[in-house]
Amino acid sequence: MELFLEQTLNGLQAGFTLLMISSGLTLIFGMLGILNLAHGSLFMIGAFVAADVAARTGNFLVALLAGVAGAALAGILMETLVIRFLYQRDHLDQVLATLGLVLMANQGVQMVWGIAPRTLARPSWLEGSVSLFGLQYPIYRLAIILAGIATVVVLWALINRTKVGMWILAGNTHRELLGALGVNVTLLYTGVFALGAALAGFAGVVSSPYLTVEAGMGDNFLILSFVVIVIGGIGSIKGAVYGSLILGLADAWGQTYLPMLVGEFTDPSTAAAIGSSLGSASIYLAMVVVLLVRPRGLYGAPSG
Amino acid sequence: MADRDDTPDETPETGREAGPETAAPIAVTSRLPLVVTVAVLVLVAAAPLVADAVGFSYLLGTLTRAVILGMAAVALDYVVGYGGLVSLGHAMFLGTGAYTAGILLFQYAEGTGLGTDQALVAWPAAMLVGAVLGWAFGALALRTRGVYFIMVTLAFNQMMFFLFNSLAAYGGDDGVRLSGRNRLGPLSLEDDLVFYYVCVVLLVVVLVVFNRLVRSPSGWLLRAARDNEPRLRSVGARTRRHQLTAFVLSASVASLAGALAVNESQFLSPAISHWTQSGELLVMVIIGGVGSLVGGVLGSFGLLVLEELAIEFTGNWQFFVGLGLIMIVLLARRGLAGLLLGRRRNV
Numbered sequence: 255m256e257l258f259l260e261q262t263l264n265g266l267q268a269g270f271t272l273l274m275i276s277s278g279l280t281l282i283f284g285m286l287g288i289l290n291l292a293h294g295s296l297f298m299i300g301a302f303v304a305a306d307v308a309a310r311t312g313n314f315l316v317a318l319l320a321g322v323a324g325a326a327l328a329g330i331l332m333e334t335l336v337i338r339f340l341y342q343r344d345h346l347d348q349v350l351a352t353l354g355l356v357l358m359a360n361q362g363v364q365m366v367w368g369i370a371p372r373t374l375a376r377p378s379w380l381e382g383s384v385s386l387f388g389l390q391y392p393i394y395r396l397a398i399i400l401a402g403i404a405t406v407v408v409l410w411a412l413i414n415r416t417k418v419g420m421w422i423l424a425g426n427t428h429r430e431l432l433g434a435l436g437v438n439v440t441l442l443y444t445g446v447f448a449l450g451a452a453l454a455g456f457a458g459v460v461s462s463p464y465l466t467v468e469a470g471m472g473d474n475f476l477i478l479s480f481v482v483i484v485i486g487g488i489g490s491i492k493g494a495v496y497g498s499l500i501l502g503l504a505d506a507w508g509q510t511y512l513p514m515l516v517g518e519f520t521d522p523s524t525a526a527a528i529g530s531s532l533g534s535a536s537i538y539l540a541m542v543v544v545l546l547v548r549p550r551g552l553y554g555a556p557s558g
Numbered sequence: 559m560a561d562r563d564d565t566p567d568e569t570p571e572t573g574r575e576a577g578p579e580t581a582a583p584i585a586v587t588s589r590l591p592l593v594v595t596v597a598v599l600v601l602v603a604a605a606p607l608v609a610d611a612v613g614f615s616y617l618l619g620t621l622t623r624a625v626i627l628g629m630a631a632v633a634l635d636y637v638v639g640y641g642g643l644v645s646l647g648h649a650m651f652l653g654t655g656a657y658t659a660g661i662l663l664f665q666y667a668e669g670t671g672l673g674t675d676q677a678l679v680a681w682p683a684a685m686l687v688g689a690v691l692g693w694a695f696g697a698l699a700l701r702t703r704g705v706y707f708i709m710v711t712l713a714f715n716q717m718m719f720f721l722f723n724s725l726a727a728y729g730g731d732d733g734v735r736l737s738g739r740n741r742l743g744p745l746s747l748e749d750d751l752v753f754y755y756v757c758v759v760l761l762v763v764v765l766v767v768f769n770r771l772v773r774s775p776s777g778w779l780l781r782a783a784r785d786n787e788p789r790l791r792s793v794g795a796r797t798r799r800h801q802l803t804a805f806v807l808s809a810s811v812a813s814l815a816g817a818l819a820v821n822e823s824q825f826l827s828p829a830i831s832h833w834t835q836s837g838e839l840l841v842m843v844i845i846g847g848v849g850s851l852v853g854g855v856l857g858s859f860g861l862l863v864l865e866e867l868a869i870e871f872t873g874n875w876q877f878f879v880g881l882g883l884i885m886i887v888l889l890a891r892r893g894l895a896g897l898l899l900g901r902r903r904n905v
Contacts, residue, residue, distance in 0.1 A: 289709075291837075345705055345708060346844060346848065347844075347887050349646060350883055351884050353880075354883030354884040357883070358881060358884075361875075361876040361877035365874055473834075484709050488706065527724075530724070534724075535717060535721075541710070545698050549706075
């Protein structure tokens with residue numbers, strides 16, 4: 255039972271981290287129609303900036319802010335210099351150009367910060383653990399879950415309760431009309447891209463204590479976000495929320511229970527090997543199930 | 559956002575994506591005249607001799623890689639250019655072929671388990687495994703179109719990448735060095751130049767096969783489905799079957815390229831199936847000109863030369879390759895083949 259609770263919380267923490275990345279990705283696709291492979295690079299840039307600032311100031315909050323701002327700034331640069339010219343292009347061109355951005359970013363962080371991997375420590379005030387139903391659980395992981403919930407609430411409020419949110423919704427379907435009403439659509443697009451970039455940067459900073467800050471660290475998160483979007487349906491924030499949580503939990507439970515399940519049938523060492531590969535594959539299995547049942551995702555737009 | 563309820567409908571989408579932007583159909587270069595294909599192949603065949611004559615014989619390895627990856631790019635172009643299906647997962651088939659041939663070779667040398675050093679067994683085996691995986695992944699991925707197809711193929715690519723990484727018996731993520739190349743009858747593949755020409759001959763065969771396929775009824779249907787799938791389905795054409803056939807053939811040839819690649823490097827490593835390699839294959843297709851088949855070969859030579867130059871002049875070659883890619887997309891839309899031919903569009 256304690257194991258189940260722990261794995262569930264771990265799954266939620268991973269899920270909410272993914273949510274911060276995939277919600278930005280899906281927002282950008284829904285509005286700008288861009289498939290941005292460089293979204294994982296924004297995650298990485300946030301982490302690098304934060305690691306650098308933390309090493310200089312020793313203050314996690316300042317580092318967090320700097321990381322988010324750095325990612326947002328990188329996002330604005332990307333949008334104005336490259337992405338903007340891809341809106342009317344086919345997906346192939348978008349893939350190629352954003353892959354170019356990925357290569358530049360991966361090499362760029364090494365040119366600025368060197369090739370040695372960096373680390374970012376948890377803040378001292380989030381060290382330690384709390385007792386939850388008899389389980390000692392790290393405070394920092396709980397904080398990520400709370401930050402994830404806060405992200406969902408803020409995004410929901412932004413989109414459903416503000417004028418900017420109304421523009422974003424309108425821009426999804428009627429962008430010429432929105433422009434005709436006097437909204438600066440170009441600026442709005444840049445803003446949405448920067449918002450997605452900031453969310454990715456935020457995810458990059460808060461995940462860094464569990465990762466090594468190095469080139470390419472965001473790639474796997476990018477691909478997992480794609481799986482989230484395939485599960486949830488593209489362009490749908492609601493889909494991103496459910497998709498992220500399903501994926502986080504499927505991974506955590508799969509990694510824990512599949513080896514045990516296999517262990518019932520074979521000897522421990524084989525079980526560990528088979529089980530762990532099955533566990534890592536569980537997220538893709540989840541995607542396959544969705545593809546078979548609902549090819550356009552749980553909340554995807556109807557076809558046609 | 560778009561929280562409209564989905565009706566369980568597996569009819570693939572038409573030109574319209576889920577987003578508001580109706581992305582333009584893929585910009586396709588016209589199929590090149592036969593004379594261009596022949597000219598490219600003559601250049602490819604002459605390349606090692608020229609390189610040797612001007613004192614760049616050390617480039618033979620790079621040229622061999624260009625031929626092998628060019629073969630994979632030709633296979634990918636059949637799916638992307640003629641099928642309109644952008645696969646960002648073809649490196650997993652390179653990996654499949656490499657691991658099939660590589661494991662057979664490794665086990666033959668170690669004397670453990672199933673193994674062979676015969677190219678005539680290992681290479682067809684690689685193609686067979688590639689075709690089976692291509693069928694499984696293709697059937698799943700083809701339930702989607704457009705941007706979903708890109709994401710699903712990329713996800714499968716990552717899954718296979720992690721699978722190869724977890725094969726501890728074959729070096730895990732470090733990979734493992736092989737003790738030599740496959741054996742092919744009386745030919746000595748250990749001789750780099752002989753191996754190069756074996757690859758060139760296979761490339762010619764692949765080009766001939768795909769050129770025939772393009773003109774076959776299945777190829778016509780594939781292209782027609784790219785341009786207007788709903789119309790084709792409404793007249794009773796089973797478009798998905800032809801798309802799956804194309805994907806399986808493409809996967810199989812990419813696996814053959816993977817088997818050749820592991821022979822070239824004599825090093826079995828999961829790096830060959832990294833997702834950026836899938837991206838590079840697409841880059842080759844685009845640089846060469848989408849939907850031109852032989853363009854894949856042009857693109858692969860173009861990209862590898864660009865990389866060699868970038869490595870020559872700077873340690874930060876990836877940065878400049880990335881910059882080059884962006885420039886190509888923004889400035890040269892039809893690729894090298896498009897520049898050669900102007901803007902014709904009569905595929």
